[in-house]
Amino acid sequence: MAATLSPKVNLVDLSKADYRGATTTLCQGCGHNSITSQIISACYDLSITPEDIVKFSGIGCSSKAPTYFLSRAFGFNGVHGRMPSLATGALFADTSLTGIGMSGDGDSASIGMGQFKHVMRRNLPLVYIIANNGVYGLTKGQFSATAEEGLNLKGQGQNQYMPIDIVWEAVISHATFVARSFAGDPKQVRELLKAALSHRGIAVLDIISPCVTFNNQDDSHHSYAWGRDHEVALHDLSYVPVAEEIMVDYDDGEAKEVTMHDGSRIMLRKVDKDYDPTDRANILCMLEDANRRQELLTGLIYIDTEQESLFDMYNLPDEALNRLTPDRIRPSRESIDEINALMF
Amino acid sequence: MSTDPSPILTQASPQSVVNNFSITVGTENGSGSQTSNLTLLRAFFKMGIPVSGKNLFPSNIQGLPTWYTIRLSKDGYIARSDTTEIVIAMNAKTFARDLALVEPGGVFFYDDDIKQPIQRKDITVYPMPVKQISVASDAPSNLRSYVANMVYVGVLAQIIQIDVDKICQALEFHFKGKQKPIDLNFNVVKSAMEWAAENLKKSDPFSVAPMDATSEFIMSSGNTAGALGSIYGGIQFAAWYPITPASSLAESLNQYLPKLRKDPKTNKNTFAVVQAEDELAAIGMAIGAGWGGLRSLTSTSGPGISLMSEYAGLAYFAEVPIVVWNVQRMGPSTGLPTRTSQGDINLTYYLGHGDTKHVVLLPGSVNECFEFGWKAFDLAETFQTPVFVLSDLDLGMNQWMTPPFAYPDKPIERGKVLWEEDLDKLEDWGRYLDLDGDGIPYRTVPGNRHQRSGYFTRGTGHDDYANYSEEPDQWVNNMDRLNQKFELARTAVPDAELFPNDGAKIGVIAFGSVDPAVKEAQDLLLSEEIAVDYLRLRALPITAKVREFVRAHERVYVVEMNRDGQMHQILTIEIPDCAMSLISLPQNDGLPLTATWIENAILNKERN
Numbered sequence: 001m002a003a004t005l006s007p008k009v010n011l012v013d014l015s016k017a018d019y020r021g022a023t024t025t026l027c028q029g030c031g032h033n034s035i036t037s038q039i040i041s042a043c044y045d046l047s048i049t050p051e052d053i054v055k056f057s058g059i060g061c062s063s064k065a066p067t068y069f070l071s072r073a074f075g076f077n078g079v080h081g082r083m084p085s086l087a088t089g090a091l092f093a094d095t096s097l098t099g100i101g102m103s104g105d106g107d108s109a110s111i112g113m114g115q116f117k118h119v120m121r122r123n124l125p126l127v128y129i130i131a132n133n134g135v136y137g138l139t140k141g142q143f144s145a146t147a148e149e150g151l152n153l154k155g156q157g158q159n160q161y162m163p164i165d166i167v168w169e170a171v172i173s174h175a176t177f178v179a180r181s182f183a184g185d186p187k188q189v190r191e192l193l194k195a196a197l198s199h200r201g202i203a204v205l206d207i208i209s210p211c212v213t214f215n216n217q218d219d220s221h222h223s224y225a226w227g228r229d230h231e232v233a234l235h236d237l238s239y240v241p242v243a244e245e246i247m248v249d250y251d252d253g254e255a256k257e258v259t260m261h262d263g264s265r266i267m268l269r270k271v272d273k274d275y276d277p278t279d280r281a282n283i284l285c286m287l288e289d290a291n292r293r294q295e296l297l298t299g300l301i302y303i304d305t306e307q308e309s310l311f312d313m314y315n316l317p318d319e320a321l322n323r324l325t326p327d328r329i330r331p332s333r334e335s336i337d338e339i340n341a342l343m344f
Numbered sequence: 345m346s347t348d349p350s351p352i353l354t355q356a357s358p359q360s361v362v363n364n365f366s367i368t369v370g371t372e373n374g375s376g377s378q379t380s381n382l383t384l385l386r387a388f389f390k391m392g393i394p395v396s397g398k399n400l401f402p403s404n405i406q407g408l409p410t411w412y413t414i415r416l417s418k419d420g421y422i423a424r425s426d427t428t429e430i431v432i433a434m435n436a437k438t439f440a441r442d443l444a445l446v447e448p449g450g451v452f453f454y455d456d457d458i459k460q461p462i463q464r465k466d467i468t469v470y471p472m473p474v475k476q477i478s479v480a481s482d483a484p485s486n487l488r489s490y491v492a493n494m495v496y497v498g499v500l501a502q503i504i505q506i507d508v509d510k511i512c513q514a515l516e517f518h519f520k521g522k523q524k525p526i527d528l529n530f531n532v533v534k535s536a537m538e539w540a541a542e543n544l545k546k547s548d549p550f551s552v553a554p555m556d557a558t559s560e561f562i563m564s565s566g567n568t569a570g571a572l573g574s575i576y577g578g579i580q581f582a583a584w585y586p587i588t589p590a591s592s593l594a595e596s597l598n599q600y601l602p603k604l605r606k607d608p609k610t611n612k613n614t615f616a617v618v619q620a621e622d623e624l625a626a627i628g629m630a631i632g633a634g635w636g637g638l639r640s641l642t643s644t645s646g647p648g649i650s651l652m653s654e655y656a657g658l659a660y661f662a663e664v665p666i667v668v669w670n671v672q673r674m675g676p677s678t679g680l681p682t683r684t685s686q687g688d689i690n691l692t693y694y695l696g697h698g699d700t701k702h703v704v705l706l707p708g709s710v711n712e713c714f715e716f717g718w719k720a721f722d723l724a725e726t727f728q729t730p731v732f733v734l735s736d737l738d739l740g741m742n743q744w745m746t747p748p749f750a751y752p753d754k755p756i757e758r759g760k761v762l763w764e765e766d767l768d769k770l771e772d773w774g775r776y777l778d779l780d781g782d783g784i785p786y787r788t789v790p791g792n793r794h795q796r797s798g799y800f801t802r803g804t805g806h807d808d809y810a811n812y813s814e815e816p817d818q819w820v821n822n823m824d825r826l827n828q829k830f831e832l833a834r835t836a837v838p839d840a841e842l843f844p845n846d847g848a849k850i851g852v853i854a855f856g857s858v859d860p861a862v863k864e865a866q867d868l869l870l871s872e873e874i875a876v877d878y879l880r881l882r883a884l885p886i887t888a889k890v891r892e893f894v895r896a897h898e899r900v901y902v903v904e905m906n907r908d909g910q911m912h913q914i915l916t917i918e919i920p921d922c923a924m925s926l927i928s929l930p931q932n933d934g935l936p937l938t939a940t941w942i943e944n945a946i947l948n949k950e951r952n
Binding site: 022049050051052054055056066067071072073074075076077078079082084085086087088089090091092093094096097114115117118122314315316317318320321322323324326328329330331333335336339340343344 | 390514572576578581628633634654750755758791792800803804
C-alpha cells in the first residue's frame with residue numbers, strides 16, 4: 001500500500017529524520033543520547049520547524065550533544081560554563097526563535113555557576129538542559145560539583161565536599177520553570193521538554209543522565225540503578241498542545257492543570273494534595289525532605305507563568321532585530337546637529 | 345596644533361600673561377569640586393580660549409586628595425603642562441605639596457580655614473574666606489560644603505577676569521537648565537567675586553581675555569563620543585560590566601540610545617543594552633549577538649579584557665564580528681585604576697591563546713572616538729572578526745575640546761551575509777568556504793529559515809562546512825585563511841596620519857591620547873633646531889605607510905605610555921629590517937604625557 005511506504009510526517013510535513021543530527025560520538029548507553037533522542041521526539045511531536053530552534057552549549061560531553069540533534073538548526077558551541085551569555089546575546093537577534101541550551105553539571109555547576117544563576121534572574125526564554133552525571137567525562141572521571149559526598153570514583157578517591165543541587169539553585173535564583181528528570185525515564189523527559197519548549201522564560205531541566213564509563217556504579221546517585229530504585233515521580237505529567245482537546249476526564253483533585261503562555265497546558269496527575277508547583281518556600285521543604293529520604297524526586301517542580309521574560313522588558317520591535325535594514329539602525333543626518341548642540 | 349588666534353582685548357601690562365598658563369586645583373574627592381572645575385573649564389572654552397582639563401583623581405568615593413589641572417593656551421596646545429602657574433589649595437592634607445607646586449612668579453589661592461605656614465616669597469598669595477562666603481550664601485546647610493567650591497570659582501574669576509556670563513552658561517549646561525541649583529551656585533560665585541573685588545588687590549600678571557579660537561569646536565569626552573559613534577554606526581546590542589574608566593561609555597549608550605534609536609513609526613527600541621554579571625558574560629553576550637547578526641559591542645578596561653580573552657579567541661577563530669572597547673587604565677593588576685596608560689597594546693593585539701591577532705583601532709582624539717565608533721562595526725562585519733578600539737582614561741573620561749561629530753560619510757557595510765533568497769541562488773555554500781578567494785567566507789545568521797542556512801559554530805577544528813574536523817591540512821588551511829583575512833584588513837584599517845616638518849631626518853611614532861603632547865613637542869624641538877616628522881598610528885595591523893615612514897627616517901622614536909615599549913615591540917617585529925632605527929621612548933607614571941617630557945627624552949637621545 002502506498003500510504004505505508006511514505007514516511008510518517010508531522011503537521012509541518014517533516015519526518016523524524018528531519019530532526020536528527022550527526023551520529024553520536026558519545027559512549028554507548030550514555031544518558032545524554034537518551035536525552036538527545038527525546039529532544040528529537042519532542043520537536044517532531046510539536047511540529048517545530050528545525051530552523052526555528054537555536055542550539056547552544058558550553059564545554060564537556062553534554063555540550064557535544066547539540067551536534068547530535070536538529071542538524072538543520074543553527075548551533076553555537078561556546079566556551080566552558082558560558083553558554084547562558086552566548087544564548088542571551090544570540091536570542092536578542094530574533095526573539096521568535098526558541099533556544100535550547102545543553103549543558104552539564106561540570107559546565108553549569110562549577111565554572112558556569114555565575115552565568116547559570118544570572119540567566120535565571122533575567123528569565124531568558126531558553127530551555128536550559130543540564131545533563132547531570134556527577135562526573136567530568138571528557139577529562140576522564142573527576143568529581144563534579146553535583147557529586148554526592150562520599151562518592152568513590154576510580155583514581156579519584158572519595159568525594160569530601162557537599163553537592164550542589166541544580167534544582168535548589170534554580171528555584172532560589174527565580175527560575176520560572178524548574179524540573180528534574182531521569183534519562184532512564186524517557187517519557188517523562190519528553191513531556192517535560194514539550195512543556196519547557198512552550199514556556200516563555202527560563203526552563204531548567206536537571207536531568208540525571210548517567211555516565212556509563214565513569215560513574216555508573218549501583219550506589220552512585222547518578223547511576224541508572226540508583227535512579228531506577230530511587231526515582232519518585234511527583235506526578236504523571238502530560239503536555240497538551242494548544243490545538244488539542246484533553247481527552248480524559250479527571251476527578252476533582254486528581255489532576256492539576258497549568259496553562260502555559262501560548263495556551264498549551266500541562267496536566268499533572270496523581271499529585272500529592274499539598275503540592276503546589278508555584279509555592280517556592282514549600283518546594284524547598286519538599287526537596288529537603290526528599291533528599292533526606294534519598295529519593296530522586298522528578299517531575300515539574302516549580303513553575304511561574306506570570307513573570308515577564310527578558311524580552312518583554314526591552315520594548316523590542318515585532319520583527320527580528322537582525323532583519324532591520326541599515327536605514328532603521330542609523331539615526332538621521334539631521335540628528336547629528338542636535339547631538340553636537342547637546343555637547344558643550 | 346597651532347590655531348593662530350589673537351587676543352581680542354588685552355589691558356594688562358607688558359609683563360602680563362594672558363591666556364597662557366595652567367591652573368591646578370587641589371581638593372578632596374566627593375566634595376563637589378568637579379562641578380566647579382568643569383565650570384571653569386567650560387567658561388574658558390566659551391570665552392574662545394583653547395583649553396584642556398585633566399582630572400587627576402584617586403580610586404575612592406570621598407575624602408582623598410584629588411587634583412584638576414586646566415591648561416589655557418592661546419597657541420592651541422592642549423596637552424597637560426608640566427608646570428602650573430596658578431594653584432588653588434582647598435585641601436589641608438595636600439596644602440604644603442600644592443604650595444610647592446606653584447611656578448616661581450605664580451599665584452597661590454587658598455582656603456583661609458587652612459592654617460599652615462606659607463613661606464614662599466616668589467609667588468602671589470590670595471587667601472579666600474571659603475567658609476564665610478558659603479555660610480553667608482542661601483545654600484541649605486547640607487549643600488554648603490558643595491557650594492563652598494564655587495568660592496574659588498568666583499575669587500579666581502575676579503582676579504583673572506573670567507567672563508561671568510560664561511560661568512553662568514557653564515552652570516546652566518551642567519545643571520541642565522534647572523534654575524534652583526544654577527542660582528544657588530551662581531550666587532556663591534557672585535558673592536565671592538564681590539568679596540574679592542573689595543578685599544583683594546590684584547598683584548599677579550595672569551589674566552584671561554576673550555579669543556575666537558574655540559567656536560569651531562565642541563566639548564565632550566571620548567566615552568560619550570565612542571557611544572555616539574556606535575549609535576550612528578547602527579549598534580544593536582551592547583553588554584557591559586561596570587569598570588573605571590569604561591563605564592561612562594555604556595552609560596552614554598543608555599543615555600543617548602532612547603533619544604536616537606526608537607523606531608519613529610512604532611516607538612520600539614532598535615537596540616538592547618544588558619548590564620552583565622561580569623566581563624566573562626559581557627563578551628559572551630556580545631559574541632552571541634554578533635553571531636546572531638546584530639551590530640554588537642562590549643566596553644571594558646584592562647582587567648575586563650583579561651577576563652574576555654578566552655571568548656575573544658573563540659570569536660576570532662569562529663569568525664564572529666564584535667566590537668570591544670578597551671578604555672585603558674594603569675595595570676598590571678588593579679594597578680592605578682583611575683590613572684591613564686597605554687599598557688594593553690600587546691594584551692589586546694594578541695588577545696587569546698594559540699595564534700590570535702586582532703584588528704585594533706587607536707583613536708587619537710574625542711572626535712576620532714566618534715568616527716571609530718561607527719567604523720569599527722563596518723570593519724568587524726566586513727572581516728567577520730572582533731575589532732578592538734583602544735582608548736584610555738584620559739581620552740575617555742576627560743572633557744576635551746574637539747571638532748563637532750561628523751555624520752558618517754559611508755553607508756553601513758554589513759559584509760557578506762546571506763538571507764533566504766541569496767541561498768536559493770547559491771548551489772554550494774559552506775560557512776567557512778572561501779568562495780571569493782579573499783579569505784572572507786559568507787555567513788548566515790539565526791532566523792534565516794532557509795533549509796541550508798543552519799550550521800554549527802564551534803571553537804573546535806572544523807572544515808569549510810563547519811563540521812568537526814581534526815584533519816591537519818584543514819586546520820592549517822583554516823588558520824592560513826584567517827591570516828589572509830588579517831592581511832587584507834591591513835589595507836582597510838584607518839591609515840596613519842603624517843605631520844611632517846621640513847627636512848626632518850628623524851621621526852616620531854605615537855598614537856592615542858598622547859597626540860597633543862607629541863605635536864607640541866614637535867614645535868618645541870623645532871625651536872631647538874631639531875625637525876621631527878610625526879606619524880600618528882590609527883590602527884593595527886600597521887599599514888604600508890608606517891613601514892615607509894620608518895624606512896625613510898634615520899631614527900624613529902616610538903612614544904607611548906607604558907613601561908616596556910609595547911608598540912615599539914610590535915613595530916620591531918613587523919619591520920625587522922629597521923629594528924635598529926626604532927627607539928623606544930616609554931613613560932608610564934599614570935599622568936597624561938607632556939610635551940616637555942617628550943622633548944627632553946628626544947633631546948637626551950639626540951645629544952648623547
